Amino acid sequence: MLNGGLIGIKEALESLKPTEQKVAQYILENPETVVNASVQKLAELAGVSEATIVRLARSLHLKGFQELKLRIAADLAKATNPVSNSYQEIQIDGSVQDLILSISHNNTLSIQDTLTVLSPKDVERAIDCLSKAKRVYFFGVGASAVIAQDFKQKLSRINRWCEAAPDFDSQATLAANMTEEDVAFGISYSGQTENMIQSLKIAKQTGATIISLTKFGSNPVAEMADICLFTSSLEQSIRSGAMASRIAQLNVIDILYVGIASRTYEESIQALEKTRKAVSGSKRHG
Secondary structure (H helix, E strand, O other): OOOOOHHHHHHHHHHOHHHHHHHHHHHOHHHHHOOOOOHHHHOOOOOOHHHHHHHHHHHHOOOOOOHHHHHHHHHHHOOOOOOOOOOOOOOOOOHHHHHHHHHHHHHHHHHHHHHHHHHHHHHHHHHHHHHHOOOOOEEOHHHHHHHHHHHHHHHHHHOOOOEEOOOHHHHHHHHHOOOOOOEEEEEEEOOOOOHHHHHHHHHOOOOEEEEEEEEOOOOOHHHHHEEEEEEEEEEOOOEEEOOOHHHHHHHHHHHHHHHHHHOOOOHHHHHHHHHHHHHHHHHHHH
């Protein structure tokens, strides 16, 4: 899937260095020109050095300028309907029909955008790591704690030893007792949650593997991780900012969960059936 160049730039823009931001802004404003330009020509047009363009590609987790151009070209070919490819502002005084359509559209687009920045190679590495881990600890604060709890519930159903910690005290306590056989899975859309950064530092000192799930781009949580997973949600409205991004994160969690369960399919099915019977039996006698 060779697209996502423009989405990646938009998502990472605020985290880029000033000179990288300069060329990134030029690319966003002139994508057609960039597709046909050499690295030397783009450097001249944007008023930066060729090395800055190379650094920008690396900041976007790409191999180089050529890959960036190919992804931008694919984006331009895909963008036949600008309206359907843009997040819609939520009008709180609109009709219920408009509300249904705008929320659903934004959630769908968030998942589609995430597919352009989510690396299959890193997803596979995460699945391998989580499948082999002795214990998995999920760290998430606020809205991310809901995502962490969802993942914990899913893995518990297939008999995986895991725990979710929603605050610094519980995260730090769990992190301090981790080993090289364990995984700390940090969930933070911004990637800048201070308490989580401190907790992951503690976990890293124990030798545990760190997996992060953040928005695309450079951020402290991702920079600390051994395996970085990214989502994308370019909503501008403060009213919608925590909604579509949450859907994108849950979609990644579902991908990981099914990947883990498929590694031990028969055992997972048996565990799911046991937990289903246990829960249904408890309800009948409650």
